[in-house]
Amino acid sequence: MIECYAYLSRAVPDLDLRELSRIIVNSRGFNATYDITGVLLYDGAMFYQYIEGPSEPLADARQRIEASRHHYDIQVLLDGTPHTPGAFPTWSLGYLMLDQPAQALQALVIPADHADLVGAFAALAAESDAM
Numbered sequence: 001m002i003e004c005y006a007y008l009s010r011a012v013p014d015l016d017l018r019e020l021s022r023i024i025v026n027s028r029g030f031n032a033t034y035d036i037t038g039v040l041l042y043d044g045a046m047f048y049q050y051i052e053g054p055s056e057p058l059a060d061a062r063q064r065i066e067a068s069r070h071h072y073d074i075q076v077l078l079d080g081t082p083h084t085p086g087a088f089p090t091w092s093l094g095y096l097m098l099d100q101p102a103q104a105l106q107a108l109v110i111p112a113d114h115a116d117l118v119g120a121f122a123a124l125a126a127e128s129d130a131m
């Protein structure tokens with residue numbers, strides 16, 4: 001079964017961008033192996049992430065995400081079954097740096113509506129060239 005997981009969190013204040021690029025490369029490797037797709041946004045202070053994929057590997061990824069010492073104050077926006085799977089089908093983990101906080105994501109009522117959530121991530125991703 002395909003499930004999804006989305007959250008926002010606070011990056012540690014001394015986050016090193018080289019360390020972040022290492023995290024992204026590792027995450028992409030795991031996600032690609034297990035058919036997980038999604039997107040990670042970073043505004044310089046907060047992370048916003050949406051991923052979806054088969055339940056077991058998604059739960060593994062979630063465990064590692066929540067255990068990471070590189071962020072804290074994780075607020076789960078949504079977990080469960082996506083309304084329509086395949087939000088970011090070609091991205092094992094699209095990444096982009098925002099030049100301002102993602103207010104559309106911060107304003108979502110939790111648990112977020114899946115379509116609203118994916119729409120907000122997609123709109124933010126479309127504003128910039130996701131890598």
Ligand SMILES: Cc1cc2nc3c(=O)[nH]c(=O)nc-3n(C[C@H](O)[C@H](O)[C@H](O)COP(=O)(O)O)c2cc1C
Nearest residue numbers: 023026027030031047061064065067068069070093
């Ligand atoms: C912002 C962020 C996003 C992450 N995304 C994923 C992911 O999509 N898939 C995954 O398997 N692990 C993900 N991870 C976990 C990392 O790949 C790695 O296991 C973890 O960062 C290692 O712990 P450390 O950050 O304490 O060194 C993420 C970690 C962070 C901090």
